[in-house]
Amino acid sequence: MRGYWNNPGETTxxxxxxxxxxxxxxxLDEDGYLYLLDRKKDMIIVNASNVYAPEVEEVLGKHPSIREAAIIGTPLPNEGEEVTAVVTLHPEFELTLEAVRHYCHDRLASFKIPTRLEIVTSLPRTTVGKLNKTALRQQYTPILL
Known part of the structure; x- marks a missing residue:
């Protein structure tokens, strides 16, 4: 690769x-297999611990009410981030943060369990159909003064 088209900053x-x-x-596992876990920019830091969004998304994707889930980190006022779940629901289903936390209790470490829930009708996508987490972070990140 020679660089990003018309984007010298990203190329650098x-x-x-x-x-x-x-x-x-x-x-890398003990047999030399490489596993891709996440994108560095998508990793969430909770009390100095790393939360990989795909791990939490996989758990939430098995919840009977959830059609699709996206996990993002949103900054807290003083320091660090919280795990925010942005989800779409199957028709006729309802969901509360308490129900999500209860469902995750035996499936995830406590610091990985979402502390914020946003229910939407659809998740933003890029022009090629990938989930647009940049748009989600912009939408759900509070302006901290």
Missing amino acids: NALRDGWLHTGDIGK
Whole structure:
């Protein structure tokens, strides 16, 4: 790759010392298999612990009321972030934050359980149909003074 089209700033960030820095977070297992866990910009920091959004999304995706879930980090007033679940529901279903937290209790570590729930009719998508987490973060990040 020579760089991003008409975007020298992103090119400088991505190409350093002959390496392409993708922003992906991964791990190698004992057999040498690589697992991609998340994008660095999508990782949520809760009380100095890392929360990988896809892990929480997978759990919420199995909830009977939830049609689709997106997990984002939203900043807290003093420091750190909270785990925010933005979800769409199956028709005729309802959901509360308390119900989400109860459902996640035995499925996730306590610091990974959403502390905020936003219910929407649809999730924003990019032009190629991928979930647009940048738009979600912009929409649900409070202006902190």
